[in-house]
Amino acid sequence: MKIYNYAAGPAKLPDSVIKQIQEELPSVHGSGMSVLEISHRSSLFENILEDAKNDLKELMGIPDNYHILFFQGGGTGQFAAAPLNLATNNHKIALLDSGHWAARAGDEAVKLGFEVDTLASTKDNHYQSLPHLPKDTNGSVYDYLHLTMNNTIEGTAYHTPEKLPNTTLVADMSSNFLAETYNVNDYGLIFAGAQKNLGPAGVTVVIVRDDLVHPVEKIPSMLDYNLFVKKNSLYNTPPVFPIYAAGLVLKWLKDLGGVSEMQKINEHKSGLLYDFLDQSQMFSNHIKPSDRSLTNIPFTTGSDDLDAQVIKAATDHGLMSLKGHRSVGGLRASLYNAMPVEGAQALVDFLDNFEKNNK
């Protein structure tokens, strides 16, 4: 039975990358040593790190005045790092409350003593559409606007960024990093945990504009952008294996034609599922069509019991990890970059059959 993994993260990696990891595991680049045991100060790892940076730069079109950094601590670590590094003038952040992860970012900043203004929220309609900036908001009182580009749990995404004049844009791209094209110049800071679209859990990518990087007093070294720039992400022992694996995924994406090609494939995959859901009498997705995510698609039968039956039957059929986040319920299919078109089609075929057999 062919297994497909629709988990929201850690999530599916390309089959060819898993195979390459397996083949190279005892001896990376013919060195006779495993990537699991090499020194982060070795030239072997230096090459792996530089390659990953160069490939990411090429794939995203990252301009020269941006730094590419690798942190530990996940997206959650960046909820603290972003205000500590960037909110040093006004100590004040603007936020659009588009879902669970946007709210968590706000909570972390408040916990650290920053002021957070939630300029708009769609909590009242269960985040089934995106909040937008109120007209005439004065951006100059804020150090930055925090935007969650793709709301992993709720299944919405900003396909073009909200822009607040006179302030920096900070983007959490954890769940649609490299899944659709964005113009890096629109952002002061982009961050993303690797474990959805880039690689295994354990590394977080930070892309930050040079003029925003400056010495900050009383900041933990592990969150300090200025220090990580100076040390080329090698202040302490970095997550060697996740960076190596992410590097392989970046090469896979380049071979596939880059981010714009990937976006077309992602639009096709998500289109297959949305088209099915929109005509189904049994299943539905409640998100406003223009705000729908390409990568995370929640849906439901409207009945908890029936949803549970669908999840059980899907699992028996090799379609794994379709349970929705506990805060939303229902089902959720994550169709990240590594999910092939056949995986989206297999899910649609299964749901269609389930509906026909359970009328």
Ligand code: PMP
């Ligand atoms: N932001 C978004 C959009 C996420 O989806 C997640 C995790 N699912 C996080 C932040 C938190 O990331 P982490 O678990 O890496 O701390």
